[in-house]
Amino acid sequence: MQILASYNIKGGVGKTATSVNLAFHSAHEGARTLIWDLDPQGAATFYFRVRPKIKGGSRALLKGRHDLADLIKATDHENLDLLPSDFSYRTMDLLLDDTKKPNERLKTLLSPLAGEYDYVFLDCPPGLTLLSESIFEAANVLVVPVIPTSLSLRTLKQLVEFRRKKQLRNFKMLVFFSMADRRKQLHRDLMQMMPRKYPNFLKTNIPYSTEIERMGIERAPVSCFAENSKSAQAYQELWQEVKAHLPAW
């Protein structure tokens, strides 16, 4: 089981669209896939039309009162399951602070699912918190969407610095441009410059598009309602590129 976290310190960069669409492509190819919506806003849960509620909330979850497996819901898509969000996730940091070895908590919770899923996608909330550190500990790969703007790149730098300082070497970091708008000069310039500075930038870019925005209306991954669109193809390519960095399942 490979754990992929769609993560960025900054909000609004396309983390949820990334995890939802990549998870969809993984499941579509036949891999047993789970997406865990860790964001209390519950956007991924909303996209899959699942109710954003888990029995007992974050407290029961972190205390291990329920098996994670019992909280899972099937989505409308074959091989793709969801662990829904819950509004109580907003206090996850405080609760984690109360547990022993908070960094290892997520990893421990996920470990019983190892035989059930090939890929687990974590849709993470923004910020650099205790929950983030627990995510870093659990993840094999951090998929980092970055908008080609100065602010977005500044947070990428913060993440890289944090990783270096804390010597977090257990996960790979795969960075790619998200919401890229080729009509904007700044986007074009940064997209040319950044991969030279950070060699682990992926080749695939996700374009800024109305189809991705429409996910909220259609409540489905892009490929389900705009299969032949550029965005759908871009996510398919991104998945192939990300997959090439993972061991075969």
Added chain:
Amino acid sequence: MLLKRPHYQIPSLTEAQSLLERIKEQFPLTELPSQHWEYVYYDTFDSRLFKNQQLLRQETRTDVEDESWLCWLSLTGNRVLQRGRSPVQESVIEQLPSIPLRPLLEPILHPRSLLSLFKISVHQQWLVWKNKDEKTVLRVMLESTKLFRENQLEDLQNRLVILPFRGYPKPSQQINRFCREEGLEELNEDLFQIVCGKLELKPGSYQPKPKLKLSPLGRTDQALRSILRASTKVMDLNHQGTIEAPDTEFLHDFRVACRRARSALNQLKGVFPPEQIQDFRDDFAWLSDRTGPTRDLDVYLLDFNSYQAQLPEEQQADLEAFRELLQTENAKEQKLLAKDLQSKRYQKFRSNWEDFLTDQTPSTTTGGAAEVRKTASRRLLRSYHRCLAEGKAIDHDSPDEALHDLRKSCKKLRYLLEFFESLWPAKEFQGILKPLKALQEDLGQFNDCSVQQESLKNFGDMLAKQQPVPAQTLVAMGMLVSTLNQRQAEARQRFQASFSGFASTRTQNRFNLLFQQPILVEELN
């Protein structure tokens, strides 16, 4: 956790339709447009996927354009291991080199190719149950399947499949209760199993070295006929594949089966009068001779990448001209071989051979009437002692030919052991087979290196005659010869160690004890 997907058998399509209507009346299910598919199942000749508990199926929509999937499934069909889009018009066999599944399938399949097993037509009617949020919480599918058989469609089955959704148990509980109340019978057999049963396919049953069950007190002529019949069956199973050559292994198995039959005839002399079997011995010698060149070239091509890997990276591409030569020669030889295997001579041999194998008349020789276990013991001991004598005579100064001769003698001993394995307890046999296998391994490697060096030199001469001569290729081939020479020397160095295991007092005692004083299987049990 994969949820159970119960499926219920429905006797007829009419009943299925009225059942669907009743389901729609009772439950909030809506119907989706129906779908037509054609499924083609694939596996290798020796059922490699089936043995791995897997299936490969190409699923093509026939009611819409341009939708085809290649699905790699678990044997029960319950779980998709992986799937990818596939070109509609092409068969899987043609497209395999380019499909995304290839890196995953190749280690299982290599060097065998895929063959299509059967094709079925599938009609699906889908019903979905959605909750207030328009979220699907259950799917129900009515599936009618037909089998393509001799250009006709034959009814297979109609079944109702319940597809529950994790985290939403109630709808599926209700539908399953309804099905039970309707008196529907739950099916356990999968579609693949049902079709295999209908077509009398027995996937996984092919054995290139069939296990024989000989009767210890039976006559030797009867035992020899059983041995020959088993090898002939393997030859027949591979005959067409050897002619068409979708992969290299048909020829390999065909050739090994010929060699085993030939070895049995040659080694058990005196079981039949010489005049009765002389023609067959000649025919087997002819077959061995005819199948040799193609197989040698096959082996070269199969190992080509590893040869290349032995060269420094910058010189690897230089060998490509050599690969092309091998491919051309291989195609030429394959054509000749296919012709031989369809020739009058082969047909005549096969028909006379069949008469001989099915003839129940006891042999007129004393050897033929002898008890098989006694004959086998005598032959095995003689063969072992011959190997011992040949091996002991080999020292550092012995010519390579001495090792080649010993390799042949060991092969004969190995065949004899395999033919007569069933006459002795399996455990006893393992003790004598193990040191023999180790010795054969080293001798085999020694021989392969020597043969390959020889043919590399010949191929080098052939290439040199071609215009223009790629000089780098000849240099690369020369380097390969020296690598092979080195490996041959290493194998020769290992020989003394592996031979000492084979010739140890312990192994000698085992042979002598087992074959000088024959022990009945029953006595040991």
